[in-house]
Amino acid sequence: THSTRPQRLLSAVQKNATRGDPSSVVKAIDQFCRQKEWAMNVGDEKGCILDLVVSEVNPTFVLELGTYCGYSTVRIARLLPPHAKVITLEFNPDFAAIAHQVIAWAGLEDKVHLIVGASGDWIPKMKEQFGLNSFDLVFLDHWKDRYLPDTKLMEECGLLRQGSILLADNVICPGAPDYLDYVRRSSQYESQYFKSHLEYTKVEDGLEKSIFLG
Ligand SMILES: C[C@H](C[C@H]1O[C@@H](n2cnc3c(N)ncnc32)[C@H](O)[C@@H]1O)NC(=O)c1cc(-c2ccc(F)cc2)cc(O)c1O
Numbered sequence: 276t277h278s279t280r281p282q283r284l285l286s287a288v289q290k291n292a293t294r295g296d297p298s299s300v301v302k303a304i305d306q307f308c309r310q311k312e313w314a315m316n317v318g319d320e321k322g323c324i325l326d327l328v329v330s331e332v333n334p335t336f337v338l339e340l341g342t343y344c345g346y347s348t349v350r351i352a353r354l355l356p357p358h359a360k361v362i363t364l365e366f367n368p369d370f371a372a373i374a375h376q377v378i379a380w381a382g383l384e385d386k387v388h389l390i391v392g393a394s395g396d397w398i399p400k401m402k403e404q405f406g407l408n409s410f411d412l413v414f415l416d417h418w419k420d421r422y423l424p425d426t427k428l429m430e431e432c433g434l435l436r437q438g439s440i441l442l443a444d445n446v447i448c449p450g451a452p453d454y455l456d457y458v459r460r461s462s463q464y465e466s467q468y469f470k471s472h473l474e475y476t477k478v479e480d481g482l483e484k485s486i487f488l489g
Pocket residue numbers: 315316317340341342343344364365366367370392393394395416417418419421444445448449473474
């Protein structure tokens with residue numbers, strides 16, 4: 276009976292992190308990924324940029340596309356004010372099950388709503404399901420060829436308001452060229468590139484922060 280990498284990542288959290296201490300969960304995952312096995316978390320270097328943007332936006336409603344093991348969910352939720360929420364979508368049920376336990380270990384269940392499903396199916400249902408008008412911050416970290424269609428879908432569904440922030444991971448590696456082109460050319464967005472590195476490596480990658488101008 277062989278474990279999966281997400282299962283081994285969760286074990287490392289349960290072994291090395293303190294229950295209810297989100298920062299120790301973040302640290303335990305980064306240590307596991309640096310010392311034991313690479314995993315596709317946003318990581319510590321890009322994670323600091325994510326922290327800066329979250330702190331600056333101070334969002335009430337966050338949408339995360341692509342939960343994976345919940346690393347960035349924990350990074351985001353640990354910085355939110357009391358009644359703020361992260362809604363995070365993950366379509367792989369095995370990854371979602373691990374993420375649920377990582378988020379619980381961090382003690383952040385009350386700030387996080389994890390949905391097992393595909394962004395394309397769920398974005399149109401967000402308003403009715405959660406009684407919200409728009410997202411203050413969207414963290415795009417799912418299939419890179421879904422960044423652009425899902426951004427257009429969020430626009431069409433009226434989920435972005437003047438000042439909503441899109442923050443996209445991996446715009447260089449693996450890359451989201453059509454998305455980058457769109458947000459950088461469109462007069463509806465003010466875009467900024469934060470140069471960094473692919474998690475736990477020296478390969479170039481970066482985050483693109485785009486403000487929806489409405
Ligand atoms: C896509 C994955 C992240 C997760 O997203 C879920 N997902 C997908 N599409 C949907 C949807 N439409 N709705 C909901 N969830 C969805 C999935 O199941 C994964 O768990 N992320 C990556 O593939 C990823 C890959 C790399 C990477 C870089 C260099 C390499 F040599 C190899 C890999 C780095 C990163 O930083 C990533 O983020």
